[in-house]
Amino acid sequence: MGATVAKVQQRAPVQAPAFARLLARLADADIPPSGPGLAERLGQWIDWNRAVVLARALDGRSPGAGATGDAAGEVAAEAAECARIRASLAEAIASERGLNLPAAAAALDYAPFRHYCLAMQRAMQTASGRLRGQLREHLAAGSPQMARLAEVDAVMEQALSPREHGLLSGVPLMLEAHFGRLCAAAAQPQGEAAESQAAATVPPSVATPGAWLALFRRDLKDVLLAELDVRFHPIEGLLAALRTS
Numbered sequence: 706m707g708a709t710v711a712k713v714q715q716r717a718p719v720q721a722p723a724f725a726r727l728l729a730r731l732a733d734a735d736i737p738p739s740g741p742g743l744a745e746r747l748g749q750w751i752d753w754n755r756a757v758v759l760a761r762a763l764d765g766r767s768p769g770a771g772a773t774g775d776a777a778g779e780v781a782a783e784a785a786e787c788a789r790i791r792a793s794l795a796e797a798i799a800s801e802r803g804l805n806l807p808a809a810a811a812a813l814d815y816a817p818f819r820h821y822c823l824a825m826q827r828a829m830q831t832a833s834g835r836l837r838g839q840l841r842e843h844l845a846a847g848s849p850q851m852a853r854l855a856e857v858d859a860v861m862e863q864a865l866s867p868r869e870h871g872l873l874s875g876v877p878l879m880l881e882a883h884f885g886r887l888c889a890a891a892a893q894p895q896g897e898a899a900e901s902q903a904a905a906t907v908p909p910s911v912a913t914p915g916a917w918l919a920l921f922r923r924d925l926k927d928v929l930l931a932e933l934d935v936r937f938h939p940i941e942g943l944l945a946a947l948r949t950s
Contacts (some may be wrong), residue, residue, distance in 0.1 A: 791933065
């Protein structure tokens with residue numbers, strides 16, 4: 706156990722946003738040395754995604770005084786719609802809507818969680834993509850500077866979408882590995898679990914009957930909520946641009 710714990714202690718902290726740091730915490734202690742892990746690569750990609758809020762600097766202008774009159778009302782309506790959809794997705798994650806678990810005796814299978822995770826990722830991708838397109842249309846109908854920003858965002862989305870899809874598709878696999886470690890640690894007698902490699906990466910409270918599954922479900926929600934934040938970063942940036950147009 707000493708060698709395993711040493712590996713855990715020697716791991717460098719992931720310098721990345723909350724989503725990547727959360728995935729790094731859930732990852733196995735034995736990260737292959739051949740290249741950066743999923744959490745680190747996600748952190749790099751998220752930094753690119755945040756850049757949309759700075760894209761207006763390409764126009765070489767100062768922020769405007771903000772939308773007024775009818776334009777301000779339209780922006781407020783757009784913002785309210787984005788907030789409503791985001792809140793609906795967050796509620797679906799918090800309530801585990803669509804997660805169909807079998808009887809408790811058969812709940813050791815990861816498959817229902819995989820299906821649920823993939824379904825929520827698709828829902829987030831569809832909703833955020835639609836909202837982002839709507840906001841770009843609104844920007845494109847405004848000043849030349851705002852139309853330029855809409856064009857920049859469209860190019861960024863087209864360039865980054867394949868990378869986004871490739872990286873986020875690894876999230877269900879990472880969660881599956883986390884599920885397996887928790888299940889394995891809980892299945893061992895307490896004396897053996899304390900000495901196992903799996904136990905080195907999970908809290909001691911997992912040994913309590915049923916606690917490991919509750920912990921996993923909490924971690925699953927945390928990961929999906931963090932991913933929701935990431936997917937709405939560009940939307941927040943476009944809304945900020947509309948408010949100063």
